[in-house]
Amino acid sequence: MPTKNFEQIKNIVRFWQTDPSVSPNICGVHVTPPNPGQFVPLPENLHSTFRNTLAAEGIEALYQHQWDAIQIITQCKNAIITTGTASGKSLCYQIPIIDNCLKDEESTAMLLFPTKALTQDQYRNFLRFSPPSLHSSISIYDGDTPVSQRKKIRQSARILLSNPDMLHTAILPHHPNWEKLLRGLRYFVLDEVHLYRGVFGSHIANLIRRLKRICRFYSTEPVFILTSATVANAREHAENMIEEPFEQISDSHSPKGTKYFLLYNPPIIHEELGVRRSALSEAVRIGGDLIVNGIQTLIFTHTRKNVELGIKFLQSQNPEQTQEIFAYRSGYLPSERRKIEEALKFGKAKAVVSTNALELGVDIGGMEAVIISGYPGSIAATHQQAGRAGRKKQDSLAVLVASSNPLDQYIIKHPEYLFEKPPEVALINPNNPLILYQHIRCAVFELPFRQNDSFGNLDWTAIHPYLKVLVLNREVFPTSDRFIWRGDQYPSQDVSLRSTSGDSFLLHVEEDDRLTTIGEVDQASVDWMVHPNAIYLHQGQTFFVEALELEKKYVRLTPFDGDYYTQPLMEQNIQIISEERIRSIFGGKIHFGEIEVTRQLKGFRKISWQTREILATEDLELPPRTLRTVGYWIEMNPQSIQLLTNLNLWSGKPNNYGPNWDQQRKLARQRDQFTCQLCGAAEKDIPHHVHHIVPFRQFPTYELANRLENLITLCPACHHKAESVVRIRSGLSGLRYLISQIAPLFVLCDPGDLGSHSDPQSPMCEGNPIVMIYDNSAAGIGLSETLFDKHELILASALEVAQDCSCLDGCPSCVGVGGENGTAGKVETLAILKILNGMPLRV
Amino acid sequence: MTFLRCLHGLVSLCRTNLSIEDFVFLDTETSGLAGGAGTFVFLVGFGFWKNDRYFLTQIFLREPGEEPAFLTGLEELLTPYKVLVTYNGKSFDAPLLNNRFILNGFQSPLKNMHHIDLLSLTRRVWRNRLDDRSLGNLEHEILNFGRAEEEIPGWMVPQIYFEFLQTQNATPLKGVFYHNEVDILSLSALFLHLADLLRNPLAARNPQSLDLIAIARLYEELGDYSGAIQLYEASLEIGLPAHFFIQTLYRFASLHRRTGKIEAALTLWLKAVEYHEIDACIEIAKFYEHHQKSCHQALEWTELALGYLEQSPLPRYIKKQKRAELEHRKERLYQKLNRRNNQVTP
Ligand SMILES: [Zn+2]
Ligand SMILES: [Zn+2]
Numbered sequence A: 001m002p003t004k005n006f007e008q009i010k011n012i013v014r015f016w017q018t019d020p021s022v023s024p025n026i027c028g029v030h031v032t033p034p035n036p037g038q039f040v041p042l043p044e045n046l047h048s049t050f051r052n053t054l055a056a057e058g059i060e061a062l063y064q065h066q067w068d069a070i071q072i073i074t075q076c077k078n079a080i081i082t083t084g085t086a087s088g089k090s091l092c093y094q095i096p097i098i099d100n101c102l103k104d105e106e107s108t109a110m111l112l113f114p115t116k117a118l119t120q121d122q123y124r125n126f127l128r129f130s131p132p133s134l135h136s137s138i139s140i141y142d143g144d145t146p147v148s149q150r151k152k153i154r155q156s157a158r159i160l161l162s163n164p165d166m167l168h169t170a171i172l173p174h175h176p177n178w179e180k181l182l183r184g185l186r187y188f189v190l191d192e193v194h195l196y197r198g199v200f201g202s203h204i205a206n207l208i209r210r211l212k213r214i215c216r217f218y219s220t221e222p223v224f225i226l227t228s229a230t231v232a233n234a235r236e237h238a239e240n241m242i243e244e245p246f247e248q249i250s251d252s253h254s255p256k257g258t259k260y261f262l263l264y265n266p267p268i269i270h271e272e273l274g275v276r277r278s279a280l281s282e283a284v285r286i287g288g289d290l291i292v293n294g295i296q297t298l299i300f301t302h303t304r305k306n307v308e309l310g311i312k313f314l315q316s317q318n319p320e321q322t323q324e325i326f327a328y329r330s331g332y333l334p335s336e337r338r339k340i341e342e343a344l345k346f347g348k349a350k351a352v353v354s355t356n357a358l359e360l361g362v363d364i365g366g367m368e369a370v371i372i373s374g375y376p377g378s379i380a381a382t383h384q385q386a387g388r389a390g391r392k393k394q395d396s397l398a399v400l401v402a403s404s405n406p407l408d409q410y411i412i413k414h415p416e417y418l419f420e421k422p423p424e425v426a427l428i429n430p431n432n433p434l435i436l437y438q439h440i441r442c443a444v445f446e447l448p449f450r451q452n453d454s455f456g457n458l459d460w461t462a463i464h465p466y467l468k469v470l471v472l473n474r475e476v477f478p479t480s481d482r483f484i485w486r487g488d489q490y491p492s493q494d495v496s497l498r499s500t501s502g503d504s505f506l507l508h509v510e511e512d513d514r515l516t517t518i519g520e521v522d523q524a525s526v527d528w529m530v531h532p533n534a535i536y537l538h539q540g541q542t543f544f545v546e547a548l549e550l551e552k553k554y555v556r557l558t559p560f561d562g563d564y565y566t567q568p569l570m571e572q573n574i575q576i577i578s579e580e581r582i583r584s585i586f587g588g589k590i591h592f593g594e595i596e597v598t599r600q601l602k603g604f605r606k607i608s609w610q611t612r613e614i615l616a617t618e619d620l621e622l623p624p625r626t627l628r629t630v631g632y633w634i635e636m637n638p639q640s641i642q643l644l645t646n647l648n649l650w651s652g653k654p655n656n657y658g659p660n661w662d663q664q665r666k667l668a669r670q671r672d673q674f675t676c677q678l679c680g681a682a683e684k685d686i687p688h689h690v691h692h693i694v695p696f697r698q699f700p701t702y703e704l705a706n707r708l709e710n711l712i713t714l715c716p717a718c719h720h721k722a723e724s725v726v727r728i729r730s731g732l733s734g735l736r737y738l739i740s741q742i743a744p745l746f747v748l749c750d751p752g753d754l755g756s757h758s759d760p761q762s763p764m765c766e767g768n769p770i771v772m773i774y775d776n777s778a779a780g781i782g783l784s785e786t787l788f789d790k791h792e793l794i795l796a797s798a799l800e801v802a803q804d805c806s807c808l809d810g811c812p813s814c815v816g817v818g819g820e821n822g823t824a825g826k827v828e829t830l831a832i833l834k835i836l837n838g839m840p841l842r843v
Numbered sequence B: 001m002t003f004l005r006c007l008h009g010l011v012s013l014c015r016t017n018l019s020i021e022d023f024v025f026l027d028t029e030t031s032g033l034a035g036g037a038g039t040f041v042f043l044v045g046f047g048f049w050k051n052d053r054y055f056l057t058q059i060f061l062r063e064p065g066e067e068p069a070f071l072t073g074l075e076e077l078l079t080p081y082k083v084l085v086t087y088n089g090k091s092f093d094a095p096l097l098n099n100r101f102i103l104n105g106f107q108s109p110l111k112n113m114h115h116i117d118l119l120s121l122t123r124r125v126w127r128n129r130l131d132d133r134s135l136g137n138l139e140h141e142i143l144n145f146g147r148a149e150e151e152i153p154g155w156m157v158p159q160i161y162f163e164f165l166q167t168q169n170a171t172p173l174k175g176v177f178y179h180n181e182v183d184i185l186s187l188s189a190l191f192l193h194l195a196d197l198l199r200n201p202l203a204a205r206n207p208q209s210l211d212l213i214a215i216a217r218l219y220e221e222l223g224d225y226s227g228a229i230q231l232y233e234a235s236l237e238i239g240l241p242a243h244f245f246i247q248t249l250y251r252f253a254s255l256h257r258r259t260g261k262i263e264a265a266l267t268l269w270l271k272a273v274e275y276h277e278i279d280a281c282i283e284i285a286k287f288y289e290h291h292q293k294s295c296h297q298a299l300e301w302t303e304l305a306l307g308y309l310e311q312s313p314l315p316r317y318i319k320k321q322k323r324a325e326l327e328h329r330k331e332r333l334y335q336k337l338n339r340r341n342n343q344v345t346p
């Protein structure tokens, strides 16, 4: 790697601070001073061969935190390691594992990684650090392991690298095949446990209960070593998951250069509307400054589509460096991803545009600069992505580029939210009855239950009822002294640890009667990414979707060189299937029942690469995707709404733009020559939108609001941008935001495990306003029913949160935020909460 | 290759000092699934020969709590035998029994025995003829016998066992015992049939040409070339369906070439050319180039191959690839010809 000018990062930051096209956009610079690091020699008692291998790999000393971790682990205490990216977390367990395997011939270790890519990465590291004599005992066992090798691995592996799904379906149900590994199991590593939260984490906790039960059968009691990115409660999370005490290693002593963290708000491109340039195009623009200076840059963006758009922009901006600019995301073939990881590690890639797929710990070396295009949605993810910047003692740079999304605009103006607040907590509930039931079911198959057995920290009285249900279902048979499996299916087969299920679709490109596979798309994304006639982007190349074979699960593509890309138009609909419980509360009613969420792709837009204008809109007929689940909803009664309306605290009603609206709208479009006043796109078959520059609600009469001076013609895409700036949130949507924020605390799940919906005039409740929270998985796992039961507690705590929050008009921690020039409606939400809590309204 | 080892075991049965009395024929009935820690065996049947008589024994687990005793009994019964014979036992019965021994804290006795799984052998011998190679179908197609009314289908077995556990009424189990018994009988019969067939395939009453070419391949793999040649000749004489006919011409020709009988191979390739076989043209072109040193002839055959290629229904990318190969060959032959011509005329 070329040696770098040490001042380079500092220089570019200085350059930006004086450059008139950049400096006004920098809203904050957060500098972390350098840290020289703290080194200690390798532990004395390491196996001599191992010591030599480490020396050959250039490892003769450790960071202090690595040494601390190794001490804890070798004293047979469980450890959770939460030091940052590039702090050498893996060495903390690799050293004790390899050393122990060399000293004790019977000793073994199992390591679970959340992704195949991480597993491969770790496998290479294990080979690198261990003496050759051990190599044949180190194996990966995952879905890609050829069947022909599996038997040998089961019999000979001593360091096994796998994933939770394999432990669940392949290892535990067939544990006698793994006798040797399990009898010697000394260390068990669970990597990246911050990912295992909510429903997914609760499954993993039960998987660990099953593992420990099997370990007891083989008389082993492994030491657990967990690693995690920043979460507020890492140690508690580890203890909840493993049900044993843990020691935490959190202080990093690896050396670091100065780190510059810039907050960047794209410039306003239309003063009157307050619309800003898009985050992605600004990320590409400042990324260009870095690439020109030879600074290796990683650009993070939210969506796979944005990755592809980003790389296209970046390549056309830097035509000489096209070969050194890559895209990285899920859906690429493993070999291609591996190639890009290598290119990053060895400096061949100058810039990579990626989704959060690169946020995880795959070793790509340290980046010199990271640009985050759009707030990733959580404090933890922001730090995780920014943490990819930093190469040994060199200075590094991270830039957060805000999008026009209200949340981004809030963050960029309140940097303390990012730098002073603790990151999010990781919550799990291993005793969720439905999850527990599924795992007790799996556990019976693995070993019969006998009277007075326990399961994790649950004793016989807690698990016996579940066994009785299984007996009634004729899946378990009670003999005189035990409960045995009698079902004709493997119980683990219909228990999916992850909520995202289903096979992925392969992407075939057709040339000369032959199909080449270029990647894959997960089931959930098929409709909107590769619907018929869609343009699919891959490493900046464009393909046309010839056919989507829903049954055979593949997509046929042909190379495409047209001048447009496509944007899907989705529609979501919620319906009540059956109402199971209902109860009166202050100001309305609450309900619990079965619901159906339907998502359907209605059509797509063709968008020009050059002008971004919409060239055409086409309809599609695809089967709808439905999610049958359960939900809990709060219905407000008309009296409450009347009360709020009287006090001018209800803005839930849709705007009625008045009798002259149609006419004014036509006049405005005529005046603007049927052209979008922001992007210049001309009107095609569908009329452009007409937007109120100052929101309609802020005028006393419709005549004033609909004056031509207050109207402007915009294409649908630009209208969306303009709206987000002036978004005025209703009290009801503030309530929905607040409840979906705090509900996870009451059911110990992840925010993503719940969906939410609000409607000021819901057809589901005779036109009354509702806020609905539902289980975000098929059939649900009982979260919303618990919420229904805890309704009063939740509403009381919601009121407390909103009242105690020191913000003036909403923030991400209470009712959410409104548009940059809009309002969040906190007063309204507070009023609604008072009514629902049975409290008097004082104004 | 494990298969070859078991084939050796079988073929050399009458030549080694193993006697038929060293073999035990085993089949199990289980609580349901194809494997895994929660699946157990409740019935094991053994067939064996003693003093020229055939015996069949079954042991039964009448209550899951008695599994240790059941396994101990099983171990004792297996002790006298050296070779275990099963149908699909390598992937089913043996691993399952091994699991049960491990789960009860025992060493598995199966690990010390040779194991012949007839399924893999059956697959090879009847590869061209039978799509359904279940034991039931082999009984019907090869051994010519059927089952009595007592027979119950395999998928019902676990259900009947659990019902017995619940009611303690053993009558419905009769069907299960019968099913297991017949499985062992046909396994033993199949073993004898295969041993005969492989020892002398042409001695069969009505030799099937499709079986003969499958066995010829086995012979080839074992290095018994003269045996293989005899079978290929016999099968071509009896006659084969078109696809197998062409396949056999190529296999047989390549065997001839490997054993140095290139002229014999040529005859077979020429026969294949009658069916517009491109690869046969290429082989003949190679023959003329390398053996006859006739680039002219080689060129002609290459041209012919190119002609056939155009008419062939192969996918485009394969055609593309083949065409490139053939063009390359043609080019090379031209160069060779030119060089030779230049040398001749100074
Ligand atoms: Zn526009
Ligand atoms: Zn508008």
Ligand SMILES: [Zn+2]
Pocket: A805, A806, A807, A810, A811, A812, A813, A814, A815
């Ligand atoms: Zn707030």
